[in-house]
Amino acid sequence: MKKNIYDFMNLSGILLMLLLITNCGESKINVENPDGHNTLTKVEIADGWQLLFDGKSFDGWRGIGIEDVPEGHWKIENGVIQKIASGNVPSKADGQPVKGGDLITKETYQDYELKFDWKISEGGNSGVKYNVDEEISIENGWTGALGYEYQVLDDDKHSDNVTPSHRSGSLYDMIESKGKVLKPVGEFNTARIVFNKGILEHWLNGEKVVSFDTTTPEFDLIFQKSKYNTHPDFTVHKKAHIVLQDHHDDCWYRNIKIKVLK
Numbered sequence: 599m600k601k602n603i604y605d606f607m608n609l610s611g612i613l614l615m616l617l618l619i620t621n622c623g624e625s626k627i628n629v630e631n632p633d634g635h636n637t638l639t640k641v642e643i644a645d646g647w648q649l650l651f652d653g654k655s656f657d658g659w660r661g662i663g664i665e666d667v668p669e670g671h672w673k674i675e676n677g678v679i680q681k682i683a684s685g686n687v688p689s690k691a692d693g694q695p696v697k698g699g700d701l702i703t704k705e706t707y708q709d710y711e712l713k714f715d716w717k718i719s720e721g722g723n724s725g726v727k728y729n730v731d732e733e734i735s736i737e738n739g740w741t742g743a744l745g746y747e748y749q750v751l752d753d754d755k756h757s758d759n760v761t762p763s764h765r766s767g768s769l770y771d772m773i774e775s776k777g778k779v780l781k782p783v784g785e786f787n788t789a790r791i792v793f794n795k796g797i798l799e800h801w802l803n804g805e806k807v808v809s810f811d812t813t814t815p816e817f818d819l820i821f822q823k824s825k826y827n828t829h830p831d832f833t834v835h836k837k838a839h840i841v842l843q844d845h846h847d848d849c850w851y852r853n854i855k856i857k858v859l860k
């Protein structure tokens with residue numbers, strides 16, 4: 599009888615070990631992210647995905663035109679990057695707020711798929727920009743990045759909602775997002791941008807909400823009617839930066855990851 603009990607215990611231990619190995623293989627083990635955020639699964643790693651945010655540091659990011667992250671305007675808390683609302687930014691000794699600015703990737707990318715989760719504050723406005731040439735942005739006197747923008751907005755309460763192409767998921771000031779389902783303010787939405795050989799797609803919570811070929815005459819007409827039409831290099835598909843916008847309001851980001859397309 600004792601031998602049977604020992605055999606059963608040994609078999610149970612082996613099965614438990616196999617179960618643990620199997621489960622560990624499904625995700626990148628990170629004891630600091632037990633909820634599974636800001637990690638890569640084994641499948642994602644094999645497929646070429648890279649984390650742009652590890653949940654605990656600004657490694658791989660800096661401010662536009664500077665080498666550091668704009669102090670007082672951005673912070674990391676509970677595995678989430680937060681853009682701090684302008685009214686809550688600390689002041690310098692002279693009483694003036696510390697200088698802010700967009701958060702920009704140190705690396706540049708050309709053809710890729712980008713995933714991220716975003717959450718906006720009530721009445722808030724922000725965005726994720728891409729195809730951003732930092733030098734052109736600075737030369738044109740922009741305090742923020744100049745590039746395509748995936749709009750992040752409280753569609754119900756921000757005044758920018760009167761313009762269809764300024765609503766969440768849209769290609770800002772160019773193409774309105776359609777067929778989307780937004781989470782309530784205060785909850786995270788899941789977004790995806792695909793930018794590959796001139797083809798541009800925006801996804802929101804699993805639905806494709808924008809799709810266009812940026813190399814066509816039709817897109818050029820859209821560009822000519824936008825606020826960016828005085829910047830001739832704007833629509834050129836470049837190896838460029840990805841940017842989290844500093845737009846005054848509280849906004850949160852997590853699970854930022856990218857897959858370079860070939």
